Amino acid sequence: MTYQVDGIAALADPTRRAIFERLADRPFAVGELAKELPVSRPAVSQHLKVLKDAGLVIDRADGNRRIYQVDPDGVGALRAYLDKFWNRALTAFKDAVEKGGETLS
Amino acid sequence: MTYQVDGIAALADPTRRAIFERLADRPFAVGELAKELPVSRPAVSQHLKVLKDAGLVIDRADGNRRIYQVDPDGVGALRAYLDKFWNRALTAFKDAVEKGGETLS
DNA sequence: ACTTACCGTTAGTAATGACTTACCAAGTGG
DNA sequence: CCACTTGGTAAGTCATTACTAACGGTAAGT
Numbered sequence: 001m002t003y004q005v006d007g008i009a010a011l012a013d014p015t016r017r018a019i020f021e022r023l024a025d026r027p028f029a030v031g032e033l034a035k036e037l038p039v040s041r042p043a044v045s046q047h048l049k050v051l052k053d054a055g056l057v058i059d060r061a062d063g064n065r066r067i068y069q070v071d072p073d074g075v076g077a078l079r080a081y082l083d084k085f086w087n088r089a090l091t092a093f094k095d096a097v098e099k100g101g102e103t104l105s
Numbered sequence: 106m107t108y109q110v111d112g113i114a115a116l117a118d119p120t121r122r123a124i125f126e127r128l129a130d131r132p133f134a135v136g137e138l139a140k141e142l143p144v145s146r147p148a149v150s151q152h153l154k155v156l157k158d159a160g161l162v163i164d165r166a167d168g169n170r171r172i173y174q175v176d177p178d179g180v181g182a183l184r185a186y187l188d189k190f191w192n193r194a195l196t197a198f199k200d201a202v203e204k205g206g207e208t209l210s
Numbered sequence: 211a212c213t214t215a216c217c218g219t220t221a222g223t224a225a226t227g228a229c230t231t232a233c234c235a236a237g238t239g240g
Numbered sequence: 241c242c243a244c245t246t247g248g249t250a251a252g253t254c255a256t257t258a259c260t261a262a263c264g265g266t267a268a269g270t
Contacts, residue, residue, distance in 0.1 A: 012117035013228075024193040030247060043229055045248055064237045064246050070194035079191050082184050088129040089175035118258075135217060148259055150218060169216050169267045 007078045010054035015039055016047045020070070023057060027069035112183045115159035120144055121152045125175070128162060132174035 034041035051057045055074035060067045116122050139146040156162045160179035165172045
């Protein structure tokens with residue numbers, strides 16, 4: 001489930017990562033985020049859409065405003081994806097060292 | 106150390122991720138990778154440079170060829186970065202649920 | 211020495227994407 | 241009902257970047 005891979009692409013952009021890092025601490029409304037960032041509010045809105053499509057954040061209506069917060073499931077999926085490579089890279093590296101015995105730069 | 110954050114940006118590109126996924130299984134030469142991918146050899150070379158600058162792969166000279174393989178340290182740094190958010194997101198989410206008691210879509 | 215194979219780099223182009231301005235919809239309070 | 245707030249969307253611009261073609265450089269084979 002949540003075979004959402006391109007959460008990586010979503011976190012590649014610096015502005016988007018800044019938004020995500022703030023949301024990691026506590027929920028935020030769109031305008032609140034825009035005030036703390038050097039970009040306009042529509043830009044924040046577009047970034048939040050990307051993060052939402054990537055499954056990294058979820059949003060809720062609060063009267064006039066929309067509250068965004070991190071989705072632990074999305075972060076967990078990314079973590080699982082990276083863990084897969086972590087393990088594969090470790091075994092591949094170990095095999096290469098055993099067979100080749102060479103040290104790389 | 107290895108405060109290498111933009112390994113994320115390096116893995117954002119689909120072609121680069123395809124290269125990285127192959128290297129996760131075993132070491133490859135540049136020409137080998139180019140044969141399996143729908144892009145030219147110089148493109149693969151450029152992507153490998155980005156991955157190398159991001160600390161995700163390491164390369165070694167083997168006579169005429171260059172062998173690339175995954176750098177476990179780089180993957181580990183990415184994993185550590187994500188783990189930080191994983192924990193923060195979990196606690197933030199827990200706090201939000203406790204205080205608000207609201208379920209999000 | 212010549213040819214072939216393998217690879218990195220450069221230059222130039224096409225495509226992707228991040229941003230702002232402007233506009234529109236919905237909720238809130240006088 | 242009207243003014244204000246809040247936020248998503250559209251259109252257009254500008255920078256970034258992924259790609260190919262062409263070149264040069266080094267190693268291996270004949």
